[in-house]
Amino acid sequence: MPVARPESSDSRVIAHVDMDCFYVQVEQRKQPHLRGQPTAVVQYNSWKGGALIAVSYEARKHGVKRSMRGDEAKHVCPQIQLVQVPVNRGKADLTVYRNAGSEVVSILARKGRCERASIDEVYLDLTEAAELMLAETPESLEAIHEEAVKSHVLGLDVDGVDSRENVKKWLIRSDADRRDKLLACGAVLVAELRLQVLQETRFTCSAGIAHNKMLAKLVSGMNKPAQQTVVPFSSVKKLLEGFPIKKMKQLGGKLGTSLQTDLGVETVGDLLQFPEVKLQECYGMNTGTWLWNIARGINGEEVEGRLLPKSHGAGKTFPGPAALRSIPAVEKWLNELCDELNERLQSDLEKNKRIAHTLTLHASAYKKTDTDSHKKFPSKSCPLRYGTSKIQEDALLLFQAGLREYLGSYQPKTSGGPHDGWGIIGLSVSASKIVAIPSGTRSISNYFHSRGQICSSAGESNDRFSKTAAPLSPSGSESNSGVHFAVSEIESPHKEEKSVHALASFDLKENETQVCKDKDPSFSSTMSQHDGFAFAQEIVTPSSSGTQSCFTVNQTESQKELSGENFLHVRLKEKKTSSSKEKGTPSILNFFQSRTSCASPKQQHASPFAVAKASSSSDAESIVNSCFEAFKQKNLPTKNRTRTGTFNFDQDEQRRSWSYKIDEIDHATLNELPLEIQEEVNVWLRPQKRANILKKGSSIPHYFLPTKDK
DNA sequence: CATTATGTCTGA
DNA sequence: TTCAGACAT
Numbered sequence: 001m002p003v004a005r006p007e008s009s010d011s012r013v014i015a016h017v018d019m020d021c022f023y024v025q026v027e028q029r030k031q032p033h034l035r036g037q038p039t040a041v042v043q044y045n046s047w048k049g050g051a052l053i054a055v056s057y058e059a060r061k062h063g064v065k066r067s068m069r070g071d072e073a074k075h076v077c078p079q080i081q082l083v084q085v086p087v088n089r090g091k092a093d094l095t096v097y098r099n100a101g102s103e104v105v106s107i108l109a110r111k112g113r114c115e116r117a118s119i120d121e122v123y124l125d126l127t128e129a130a131e132l133m134l135a136e137t138p139e140s141l142e143a144i145h146e147e148a149v150k151s152h153v154l155g156l157d158v159d160g161v162d163s164r165e166n167v168k169k170w171l172i173r174s175d176a177d178r179r180d181k182l183l184a185c186g187a188v189l190v191a192e193l194r195l196q197v198l199q200e201t202r203f204t205c206s207a208g209i210a211h212n213k214m215l216a217k218l219v220s221g222m223n224k225p226a227q228q229t230v231v232p233f234s235s236v237k238k239l240l241e242g243f244p245i246k247k248m249k250q251l252g253g254k255l256g257t258s259l260q261t262d263l264g265v266e267t268v269g270d271l272l273q274f275p276e277v278k279l280q281e282c283y284g285m286n287t288g289t290w291l292w293n294i295a296r297g298i299n300g301e302e303v304e305g306r307l308l309p310k311s312h313g314a315g316k317t318f319p320g321p322a323a324l325r326s327i328p329a330v331e332k333w334l335n336e337l338c339d340e341l342n343e344r345l346q347s348d349l350e351k352n353k354r355i356a357h358t359l360t361l362h363a364s365a366y367k368k369t370d371t372d373s374h375k376k377f378p379s380k381s382c383p384l385r386y387g388t389s390k391i392q393e394d395a396l397l398l399f400q401a402g403l404r405e406y407l408g409s410y411q412p413k414t415s416g417g418p419h420d421g422w423g424i425i426g427l428s429v430s431a432s433k434i435v436a437i438p439s440g441t442r443s444i445s446n447y448f449h450s451r452g453q454i455c456s457s458a459g460e461s462n463d464r465f466s467k468t469a470a471p472l473s474p475s476g477s478e479s480n481s482g483v484h485f486a487v488s489e490i491e492s493p494h495k496e497e498k499s500v501h502a503l504a505s506f507d508l509k510e511n512e513t514q515v516c517k518d519k520d521p522s523f524s525s526t527m528s529q530h531d532g533f534a535f536a537q538e539i540v541t542p543s544s545s546g547t548q549s550c551f552t553v554n555q556t557e558s559q560k561e562l563s564g565e566n567f568l569h570v571r572l573k574e575k576k577t578s579s580s581k582e583k584g585t586p587s588i589l590n591f592f593q594s595r596t597s598c599a600s601p602k603q604q605h606a607s608p609f610a611v612a613k614a615s616s617s618s619d620a621e622s623i624v625n626s627c628f629e630a631f632k633q634k635n636l637p638t639k640n641r642t643r644t645g646t647f648n649f650d651q652d653e654q655r656r657s658w659s660y661k662i663d664e665i666d667h668a669t670l671n672e673l674p675l676e677i678q679e680e681v682n683v684w685l686r687p688q689k690r691a692n693i694l695k696k697g698s699s700i701p702h703y704f705l706p707t708k709d710k
Numbered sequence: 711c712a713t714t715a716t717g718t719c720t721g722a
Numbered sequence: 723t724t725c726a727g728a729c730a731t
Contacts, residue, residue: 022731043714051713053731066731067713085714092715118717118731253729286720313716320711360725379725428715 011179013130013186014123014303016216017108017194017207019101020225022120023054025203026100027083035592038062038077042070043085043092049074050084057225089336091316094119095344103201105307110196111189113305123213124193125303130185134178144171147191147588151209152223155235170232179233183209187230194228198591214299215239217249226588236297241269248294255283259291271295308352308434314340315362315428323366323423330399330424334361335392337429342388345431349386353439356431359384359391361398364426365406377406377424384431395429 019025023041028034038059042050049070062077073080085092101119108114113125148171149164156170170176171184186209194205208220210231218239219229231239245265246256259265263274263282271279272295280288293299314337324330348354360381367375380398385391407422 044712047712053714069712094715098716120731250729255728284721309717311717315715317712317714319714322711358724376726381724425711426714430716 010211010298010300011127011182012211013126013182013189013209014211014213014216015126015186015190015207015209016117016213016220017122017124017190017205018220018224019104019120019203019205021054021056022101022203023085023097024056024083026097028056029100029202030096031083034081034083037081038064038079039081039083040064040070040073041085042073042082045070045082045084048072049082053085089340090333091314091336091340093340100201100203102307104197104203104205107197107200108193109307111193113303115304115306116308123216123303124190126186126189127182129189130182133185133189134181144168145188145191145195147195147228148188150227150588151187151191152227152229154219154229154231154239156232177233179211183211183230183232187228190228194226194588198588202591204588204591211236212297212299213301213303214249214294215297218243240295240297241267241272243268245271255287258283268295308348308354310434311430311432312341312344312348312356312434313428313430314338314344315426315430317426318424323425324427325419325423327400330427331396333427334395334399334429337427338392338395339388341429341431342386342391345386348434353437354434355386355437356384357433357435358382358431359394359398360430360432361395361402362426362428362430363399363402363424365403365422365424367407367422369421375406378402391429399427 024039027041028039036058037056038061039056040052040059041054042052044050047069049072052064052066052068052070052073055064055066055073059073059077059080062080064073064077064080068076070082073082085094086096087093088095097119101116104120105114105116105122108122108124111124111126111129115123117123149168151167151171153167153170156166170180171187173180173184176184190207190209194207198204204226206220206224206226207228208216208218208222208231209228210216210219211233215231215236219231222229245251245259245268248256248268250256251259259271263270265271265274271291274292274295276289276292278288279291282288283291316333316337318324318333324333345356348356358381360379362379363377365377380402382394382398385394403422
């Protein structure tokens with residue numbers, strides 16, 4: 001349920017950035033000939049052409065919709081290009097999209113706190129940057145970004161015909177409410193970011209800019225693709241009063257339906273008439289207050305500074321006849337899933353220096369013969385031990401524990417034989433409680449050094465753990481440095497039995513635990529062992545993943561380089577030449593359109609690409625590709641440079657300031673250290689309790705107080 | 711037999 | 723803490 005957060009006066013500048021049909025764009029970048037074509041990304045081609053999970057805007061024009069089958073889509077739009085999601089280990093593999101999402105995040109995080117909301121969406125808190133812009137350049141907003149001028153400003157465009165002149169006037173209006181000015185700055189900042197995303201990734205996105213997350217999210221999709229929408233303070237009420245309640249985030253499900261059927265609420269405006277207490281009675285304290293606030297455009301949720309996912313999961317469904325009906329079949333697929341999970345954990349460890357602490361198995365099942373076939377297959381979790389085979393082993397144990405519980409006491413003795421009347425419809429394994437390995441140096445480091453116990457390779461002490469590093473997922477070209485444990489020792493069977501096996505926190509009943517013990521003698525190891533060192537196994541195995549590059553470049557510097565090459569202007573001054581563009585065909589789209597025009601002689605000089613392409617190719621796409629490659633090469637060497645103004649780190653990580661380097665610690669010898677130090681180490685490796693900071697009792701200036709109004 | 715695969719968050 | 727369930731893309 002949504003939680004109502006107390007709110008301070010909202011002059012924040014919040015943006016929600018949403019990639020346009022993201023998976024399609026990823027595929028189109030890979031196969032440029034698909035650009036501009038009706039395209040959809042589909043997974044599992046075999047059954048009815050597979051399920052569409054992303055649809056290009058060209059295809060949407062032809063009536064193609066997500067949730068269509070590939071066959072349906074072909075029927076509606078015969079020319080449609082269907083691209084399959086990559087399949088690995090017999091299952092869909094979304095790695096390329098995750099990595100592409102990380103590329104985008106690393107760019108969007110440049111100007112303020114950034115929260116990765118999903119694989120293709122982020123929230124930004126640009127308040128500080130906007131305030132700075134307002135303070136530093138009082139009238140210099142004259143140099144309005146070309147893209148910002150094409151913002152849609154709600155309330156400004158009566159009938160959707162807000163000329164860009166009007167928008168420009170609004171953006172630089174000197175008599176404006178301070179909040180509007182801040183939003184105007186936000187619009188400029190977001191426009192710049194979107195352009196940077198386009199330049200550096202070739203992906204377009206849309207955005208909403210408002211005073212809180214809810215409003216920003218609400219409008220980010222209002223003008224798609226490749227456009228942005230601003231919600232001035234003064235237009236909030238009108239925006240919300242007619243807005244369908246079910247389309248509000250969080251209200252698309254049962255709660256929204258209840259609002260409709262039980263309270264007769266169809267629009268957000270309808271909600272205004274209900275007293276807070278009434279809503280609280282119906283839906284509880286938190287949800288009630290949240291609803292009351294939402295109706296008034298109030299939403300105090302903070303943008304969390306988080307660029308990385310909190311968990312990793314790998315799963316697959318086995319619909320109908322594909323259901324798994326034997327333990328060996330389950331084991332086979334579990335192994336595949338765990339293998340993928342392990343690969344992603346390895347990658348996270350290497351790239352982001354993070355360690356997951358909990359392994360969870362989810363499954364869904366049916367029982368043929370049984371009456372209570374509605375019973376859910378229980379999820380089970382246990383401490384996570386690194387290493388494919390360990391994960392596989394533990395996952396299978398979890399599954400078996402779950403299965404026993406699921407089947408209850410009455411199971412045929414012939415259990416294990418094929419077809420016992422049960423079937424597994426879905427399987428997934430996930431890793432959670434991921435914590436960053438802290439950075440810095442400390443006395444412990446000295447301790448090891450003074451004892452000559454250095455285990456990391458000499459000069460490889462890394463800055464990557466420090467705050468200046470940008471631990472973002474796809475950074476494939478990174479050297480395999482960073483974590484240097486004495487793996488050989490830890491991995492020896494001897495050590496393994498001694499200190500690594502740990503499945504203590506199985507939440508099983510006594511008899512179930514007993515069964516597990518039968519299969520795993522080390523089952524009774526303790527939690528603390530797990531917390532400390534279980535992860536150390538197999539982590540050095542070089543990961544074969546990560547082929548994508550991460551373009552984290554110094555912004556100003558790349559701008560120079562770019563403009564020097566006339567690749568694209570980032571901060572454009574007033575440009576009178578390109579004024580013919582309509583709202584519906586935003587100029588950011590011209591990034592690609594102009595490419596096309598590259599091929600046409602008459603417009604060549606007008607295209608930024610004309611300079612770089614050297615007229616060597618007649619293929620517009622290849623021209624752009626070569627431009628892009630040139631850009632990459634120019635900027636890649638700088639990618640590890642410190643960036644200013646970034647917010648790349650988990651708060652946990654930021655709070656702690658350690659003065660040792662964890663990668664210099666020989667974990668195999670940790671057990672022999674003074675207990676004091678052992679405990680300290682354990683603390684870093686244990687998930688940190690998150691401080692529960694709720695701003696209680698702060699004043700709540702409301703957009704539309706029933707009493708004060710407005 | 712079919713929105714798949716993944717993710718976040720809250721309440722119990 | 724763990725697990726179930728809601729919600730989202």
